[in-house]
Amino acid sequence: MTDFEPTIIAFVCNWCTYTAADLAGTSRLSYPQNVRLIRVMCTGMVDPQYVIKAFLEGADGVLVSGCHPGDCHYINGNFKARRRIKLLKEILPQFGFEPERLRLTWIGASDGIRFAEIMRELSAQIRSLGPGGAKLNMVI
Amino acid sequence: MKRKIGTALVAGAGISGIRAALDLAECGYGVTLIDRCPHIGGILSQLDYQFPTDRCGMCKMLPSIARDDSSQYCLRKGLFHENIEIRLSTEIISLEGEPGHFKVMLRGKPGLISHELCTGCGACTAVCPVEVPDEFNEGLSLRKAVYLPVPHAIPNTYVIDTDACTRCGACEEACPTAAIRLSQGERRQFHILVVDDELIVRDSLKEWLEDEGFSVDMAESGPEALEQLANCAYHLMLADIKMTGMDGVELLKKAKEALPDLCVVMMTAYATVETAVEAMKIGALDYLIKPFDPNALISMVLRIYQDFETGQGHLSDFGAVVLCGGAAYFNPAESKNPFGYGVLPNVITSLEFERILSGTGPCQGKLVRPSDGKAIRKAAWIQCVGSRDLQTDADFCSDVCCMYAIKECLLAREKAEGEIETTIFYMDMRTFGKSFQRYRDQAENEQGVRFERGRIHSVIQDKEDNEGNLILHYSDRGGALHDESYDMVILAVGQLPAAGMAELAEMLKIPLNPWGFAQSEPFSLTQTGREGILLGGSFSGLKDIGESVTQASAAALSASRVIHAAGGSQEIESDTSEYRDVSRDYPKILVLVCTCGNRLSASDPQEIVRELEKDPAVFHVEFLGQTCTAEGWDRLAGLAEKYKPNRILIAACLSYIYARKLRELARQIGLNPALTEAVSYHQSASNPRGSGNLLSLLRMGIARLRHADPSPVLSVPVCQEALVVGGGIAGMTAALAVADHGFQVYLIEQAEVLGGNLRWLQKTIEGYEIKTLLDDTRMKVEKHPRIQVHIRTRVIASYGQVGSFFTTVQDEEGLTHTLEHGVTVLATGGTEAAATSYGYGTSSLVVTQKELEQKLAEKSLDPKKLAAVVMIQCVGSREEPRNYCSRVCCASALKHALYLKSQNPDMAIYVLYRDMMSYGFAETYFTQARKAGVIFIQYEVKEKPRVKISDQSVYVTVFDPILGSELEIESDLLVLATGIVPALPEYIVTTFGASVDRDGFFQEAESKWRPVDSLKEGVFGCGIAHSPRSAAESVISAEAAAQRALRILSYKQLPGGKFTAKVRHSLCSLCERCIAACPYGARVIDTDSEKIQVNPVMCQGCGSCAAVCPNSASFLEGYSIRQMLEVVDAAFA
DSSP states (O other), X not given: OTTOOOOEEEXXXXXXHHHHHHXXXXXXXXXXXXXXXXXESOGGGOOHHHHXXXXXXXXXXXXXXXXOTTOOTTXXXXXXXXXXXXXXXXXXXXXXXXXXXXXXXXXXXXXXXXXXXXXXXXXXXXXXXXXXXXXXXXXX | OOOOSOEEEEEOOSHHHHHHHHHHHHTTOEEEEEOSSSSSSGGGGTOOOBTTTTBOOGGGGSOSSSGGGBOOSOTTTOOOBTTEEEEOSEEEEEEEEETTEEEEEEEEOXXXXXXXXXXXXXXXXXXXXXXXXXXXXXXXXXXXXXXXXXXXXXXXXXXXXXXXXXXOOHHHHHOTTOOBOOOHHHHTTOEEEEEOSOHHHHHHHHHHHHHTTOEEEEESSHHHHHHHHHHXXXXXXXXXXXXXXXXXXXXXXXXXXXXXXXXXXXXEOGGGHHHHHHHHHTTOOEEEESSOOHHHHHHHHHHHHHHHHHTTOEEEEESEEEEOOOEEEOOGGGSOOTTOBTTBTTEEEHHHHHHHHSTTSTTTTOOBOXXXXXXXXXXXXXXXXXXXXXXXXXXXXXXXXXXHHHHHHHHHHHHTTTOOEEEEEESOOOOOSTTHHHHHHHHHHTSOOEEEESOEEEEEEOSSSSSOOEEEEEEOTTSOEEEEEESEEEEEEOEEEOTTHHHHHHHHTOOBOTTSSBOOOTTOSSBOSSTTEEEOGGGGSOOOHHXXXXXXXXXXHHHHHHHHHTTOOOOOOOOOOOOOOOTTSOOOEEEEEEOTTTTTTTSOHHHHHHHHTTSTTEEEEEEESOTTSHHHHHHHHHHHHHHOOSEEEEEESOGGGHHHHHHHHHHHTTOOGGGEEEEEOTTOSSSOOOHHHHHXXXXXXXXXXXXXXXXXXXXXEOOOEEEEEOOSHHHHHHHHHHHTTTOEEEEXXXXXXXXXXXXXXXXXXXXXXXXXXHHHHHHHHHHOTTEEEEOSEEEEEEEEETTEEEEEEEETTSOEEEEEESEEEEOOOEEEOOOOSTTBTTBTTEEEHHHHHHHHHTTOSOGGGOSEEEEEOOSSOSBTTBOSOOSHHHHHHHHHHHHHHHHOTTOEEEXXXXXXXXXXXXXXXXXXXXXXXXXXXXXXXXXXXXXXXXXXXXEEEEEETTTTEEEEEEESEEEEOOOEXXXXXXXXXXXXXXXXXXXXXXXOSBTTTBSSBOSSTTEEEOGGGTSOOOHHHHHHHHHHXXXXXXXXXXOSEEEOOSSOEEEOGGGOOOOOHHHHHOTTOOXXXXXXXXXXXXXXXXXXXXXXXXXXXXXXXXEETTSOHHHHHHHHHHHTO
C-alpha cells in the first residue's frame, strides 16, 4: 500500500486554479507529480461524463477546481459546478467509486501555496483510500 | 484586427491605465502603454481581494468582443492585445506639439538583464548575497538585489535593483543563458570631475564614486576645473557652490559656455539652497545638500549615468495622452506619528495588512504578525491617517479607506474563521458608493465588526505583557477615556500625489490642485486644461476600482475624440488576411518541445518522439533549446515554414508567453491561429519531470488540436447607430460623445426640453455655474447634424441583440415608429426622493434641499430674515428600504450652509448628520463650514431628531453626543436631505434585456470591473439612473458608457471569439436548458426555424450550455465532448 502512487485527474479552470498551478510552479513549490491537470474554461463546463470517464479509465481521484464563489469569470459557472459535483457524489457509489475520491475546491489565482497544499492533501487522502475500483474490478 | 489611423499613449499601467488602453485598443487605435515599474497592474498587483465579492475578478475587464485579439488568462498575470504595445520601466521625458499630433519622448530604464535571454530560472536569485526589504510585500519581507518584481506576473524576467546591487558578479556567473551583464567595465568610461576646495569632501566623494566603478578626477578650484575640462572629456561635474575665488555658479556658467552638454550637479550647504536653485535655471542638472548622504549621492549619480547610457530616449507620435499615474500613500513615520508606526513593530499600514492576507505575501496568507509569528486575534483599524488632518496638510478625504478597512476586517474574520475581534475607529464611515452601505451594515450586524466613532489619541506598547501587544488610548463620543489592548494596529493611510507629480505637471503644463494632485476642468474629471492630455484613475485623487475604471473609460473617450478630430479613422477594417483552407485536410501536427536549456534532461526525447509518431495525426516532433529566446524562436519559426503543418503544438515551461507569438507565427505561414496551441509543463519544478508526464501532456494537447475546427470566427453585423434614452446631462453627454465620432444617435426624452435635473440646479459646491454647462451642452446637441432629438417621446418596446436592436418609440400624440440601432445607452436619470417624515408637507417651514436651492435661486427666501436653520441629512436614506447613500446631499447641505452663512453671517445653522459624506476634495468645504460656524451634530439612526412645528418656528430635538444631552433647537427653516431615487422604469430596462438592482438603479455587469456595462452586451447605463452622482460624475459615467458603446459601433462586422458555443441542430430537442444556463443571454430560440441560435459575440465561451445539454447537441468549440474525452484518455499516457 505504501508504494501505491495514485493517479489524480484535476479539471482546473483557466482563470483561477490554472493560474494558481502556474504560480505554484514558478514559485517552486513542491506538490505530487501524479496530478494531471486538464485545463477547462470554467468548472461550469465540466460534464459529469468527463469525471466518470476519468474514473473508469483508472483515475484514483478526481479534482474539480475553480474560482471562489462570486469570483467566476463567467458569473456563476462555479455554482453550477458545485451543484453538479454534489449530485455526482451521490451517484458515484453506483459506479463502484467512493464519493471521497471526487473533490471540488476553490483556488484563487494568487493562491499558489494553497494549490500545492491541496494537491498534497488530496494525494495523501487518495493514497489512504487505495487504488480506485476501475483497474481492479472492471474489464475495459 | 487592423489598426485604424491614430495612436494614443497611456502613461501608467495600473487598473485605470489598463482600462483606458484596452478601451482605445478595442476601438482599433494603436496604444502604447507605459509604466515606470517593471510590471503592469499598479497597486492591484499587491491586492488579492476586492470588495464587494472580497475576491478578485480583474479578468472580467478583458475584451468581451473580438476576444481573440487579447490574452484570455488571468489579467493579474499579464496582458497582451494586438493593438497595445506595453513598455515597462519607461517614463515620459518630454512632450511637444498639438492635440492630435504630440511628439513624446519616452525613455526606458536600461535593464541589466536581457528580456530576450532571461528564462526566469531564478539561478541568479539563489546566489545573490544582498538582501533588502521587498517593496512588493511593503517591506515586510526581504528580497535579493536580483529579483522578480511580482511573483505571478509574466513575462517573468528578473530585474536588478541597481541601488542595492554590490556588483559582486555572482549572478552574472550563475546565469545559464548569459542574460546578465553588469557592465562594470563600462562604468570606467564614465568620467566624473569633483570640484571642491575642501580636501576631505573631494577625497570621500572620490572614494564613494570609485567604489561604484566610475572614473573620478578632482579639482580644488574653479580655474583648475576649467583647465581639466579642456583637457579631458568629462560626463559629469560635481561642483561646490561656495569656493574661494571663482565660485560654483561662475564655474557652471563658464563650463557651460565651453561644453553645453556637460551635466553639472551643484553641491551646497543648507543655507545656499536658493543659489543652487538659481544655478539649475542656468543649466545645472540638480543639487545636493551638504553634508550628503552617500546613498542619495550615489543614486543621483547612477540616475545620471543611466540617462547617459540610454541616451535621449525614443521620440514617438501620439494623438492623445492619458495620464493614469495613480497615487502614492501617506507614510505615517514621516509625520507627528502618534501611533508609533515604524517604532512599534505591530503597527502597520493597511497596505502591509493586505500583503499579510495575500497568498504571495510574507506570511503565506496566514493571519499572523510578521514580527513574531503570533496569530492575530484582536486587531484595530485606525481611519484617516494622513487624510482629513489639517496638521499633515491633508484637508481631503482619501475616498477608499473606509471601504477597504471594512473589507480587511471581513477578510481577517474569514481567515481566522471568526476567532478574531475587529474594531474600526473612525470619524465618519464614508460608505457613499453603490451597495457600500449594505456592505457596512452586513459587516456590523452579521459579521460582528465593531465600529467605534472616535479619534485615537496614541498607541503605546503594552507594558504588562511582553508579547508586543499595543495599547490604544482613546476617548469615546461621550468623552470617557479608554485603554484597550490589541495584537495589531492597522493604519488606514491616506493618499498623496504620485511620485514625481510636480515635475510631470510642469513638463506637461497641466495644473495641480492645492494638494498637488492633477486638477481637472469644471464639470469634467478627465480634462486637464491642456487639450489632448487626459486624466484617468487616481491621478486626480484616490478612487476605488469602479470609479477608476469609469474615469479611465471616460478619459479614453476624450482621447479618442481628439484623435478622431485630428483625422484618425473610426472604422475598423476587418481582418482580410486569408488563411489556408485546411478544413478538408487530415491533421498534420507539428509538435515542438522546448527543452528549456537542459532542464528537461530527465525525459528521453527519442522515446517521446517514437511514442508520439505512432499517432497518424502527428507529422513531426522536434526538441528545441530555449524557444523563449529570440534565437530559439527563429529556429522554431523556420521549422514551421519548412514543414507547413496544419496544426502546431508547443510545449514549454510557460505557455502564456507563447499566445501572442504563436498568433504571429500562424499568420506568417497562413495558418488560422486557432489551430495552434501551447501547453505548459511548468507545473512543478521541484520534481524531475518524468517522461510519462511530458508524454501525457503532449498527448492531451494533440487530442485537442486534432479535432480543432479550422472554420473562421463568426461575427454579427452592426447597425452603426446608437439609441440614448434620457436627455439629461448624462444622456446628452453620451449622445454627443458617440455622434462626435461620426455615428448617428437617436436621443429620446420624455419631457419637453432637454436638461433633466440641470434645469433646477444652480451652482456646484465649487461655485461653477450649472447653467453654463446646460446651455453649452444643449446647444451642441441641438445643432449636431448626427443627433436626432425626440422630445416628448417614450420607449414602448425593443427587441434584438448587440449590433441590431429594433426599438419602438411613441410620441405624445400616440404616433409610434421603430428605430434600428446597434447599441443602447440608458440615461433616464432620477429625482429627489419624496419626503414623508419630519412634518414635511404640513408647513411651509419644512423644505427639501432641492426646494431650498430653488427658493434661493428665485429669491423667494431671504437669508437675511432667517435667524436659525436646521438641516437634517439622510432623511429616509441609508436605512431600509432605501439603504444607500445618495452622495450629493452632504455636498449640497455644505453648499447651502456656506451660501447662507455668506449672506447672513449671524445665522445659526445646524446640520444634523449621520456620517458626513464630503468625500474627496469636498472635505475642504466641510472644514470651511465648520470654520464659518456651522454646527454639526451627529445623530444615530436609532435616535432620530424629533420635530415640532408651530406657526413661526420649527423645534427640532436631537441628542448631542458631545454634550451627552438632548438639545431643542428653535429654527426658522428645516431643510431635509432626502436623497436620490432613480427614474428608470423596469419595463424599459427589461425590454433591452438588462436589469435593475434592488433599489431600482441600473444593474451593472460588475460593479468594479465593468461598471457601466450591463450583462447583456450592447446595453449601457449612466448618470443617476445608474447610481446617485453629481453632475461631473454623471458626465464621466456617460462618457464611459459612450466609450464602451463605441467599441461596438467601430465595427461593421463584430467578431466574437474562437471558442464559442455552437449547436448541432440535428441532435437538439429544443428543451431550452441551454438558454436558461447561459449567463449572458446569448442564446435564443428562433421560433420560425425552430432552432436555438447562439449570438457569437455575446457568447463568452464558458461552456455552461454544453454541460447542461442532455443530447450533447450544444458544444463549446475547442472543448467538444470528443476532444475532452480524448484529453482524459491522453492524460493516462
